Amino acid sequence: MASEQKERILRFYRGGEGEETAVRLLDLAESVMKTRKFRISPFLDPYGQEIAETVRASFDGLRLDFDGGYAGAERQRAMLRHEDFAGTPGGYEIACVAAAWNGQFARLSHRDVLGAVMGLGIARDGVGDILVAQDTAKILCDAKIADFIAERLTMIGAVHVTASLGDLAEIAPREERIKEIRATVASLRLDSVAAAGFGISRSRAADDIAADKVKLNWQSAGSASKNVNEGDVLSMRGRGRVEVTEVRGRTKKGRIVIVLHRYF
Known part of the structure; x- marks a missing residue:
């Protein structure tokens, strides 16, 4: 990739919300092109996914796929892969942590759950979608930190919760009205x-x-x-x-x- 093209991408996103994401994705893409292997990004929101598409289009021979842990996920991880890579990628390294509480006495929102997870010192890009029901929440996250969250997430606000590793296969595809x-x-x-x-x-x-x-x-x-x-x-x-x-x-x-x- 010509340095001028890289600078154009950086200049376009410089000073905006996408700057840090663009820098990180460009670094991953350059690593892929050098090693001819693959790299996995942190979780990206839809804007970050658009940036990944822009980066992919700037490298000949770079392939791009996304996965958020279940069909229809909004926040997804990008897999940047060289077209000559002959091996089998190890997957997107996504896990699920299931949190539960007594729904008769407490109502928790997506914001409550996200705040509690980030309160553990978890960066936002380590967390994917959070699916909240009446008395449960399924937290999609980087597989490397799933055990940590399951062990440390005992309170969400003033509500006691129990957390354990969940099964991605049990998450139903997202259906939007x-x-x-x-x-x-x-x-x-x-x-x-x-x-x-x-x-x-x-x-x-x-x-x-x-x-x-x-x-x-x-x-x-x-x-x-x-x-x-x-x-x-x-x-x-x-x-x-x-x-x-x-x-x-x-x-x-x-x-x-x-x-x-x-x-x-």
């Missing part, structure tokens, strides 16, 4: 589209954007006045995500007609 929303908005400002997609007021949407609860294409949204485009994805903490599937033009009153797909 999709609701199509047809709406008109005064402009394609982020707060207007978010309000229409998530069924909240524009002022509430603006407040959530300011509180960094809304991401645009998996990055911090920043300003409520930012314009969105067809194909953009908005995600809101606790409310799922919305894809702008069509921008159809204007009504006679000058409002913009949009079609959104909301995923639950």
Whole structure:
């Protein structure tokens, strides 16, 4: 890979949320090309997976696959592999830790569970999806730290939990519900589209954007006045995500007609 091309990638992501991920993936890719073997990345969110695709396209002979431990996982690990590698990769090194508590007396959220895991000193990129039910949570993680989490995770907030190694094969494929929303908005400002997609007021949407609860294409949204485009994805903490599937033009009153797909 030409140094100029590498610098272009780094320059594109420099100063943004993707900079650290781009640097790490480029290092892994260069190692693969040098050894002609394979490397596994930490867990990547969808934006990180897009960066991995960009890196792959910059190296001739580099292959890329993803796995998050079960079908439909949002956070996944990337396997970067040289096309000449003749061996069998050892897998994605993903394990499951199952945590359980008394659901009659406590309700725990994804945020609660993630906070407790990170409170053990675990980095965010060592953890994949967290699947929370009424009284259980399945925590996908790097296999190297699974035993540590299972042994040390005894409290989530003020709730006592028991944790043990789980079975990835028991995790059902992710099934998402999709609701199509047809709406008109005064402009394609982020707060207007978010309000229409998530069924909240524009002022509430603006407040959530300011509180960094809304991401645009998996990055911090920043300003409520930012314009969105067809194909953009908005995600809101606790409310799922919305894809702008069509921008159809204007009504006679000058409002913009949009079609959104909301995923639950």
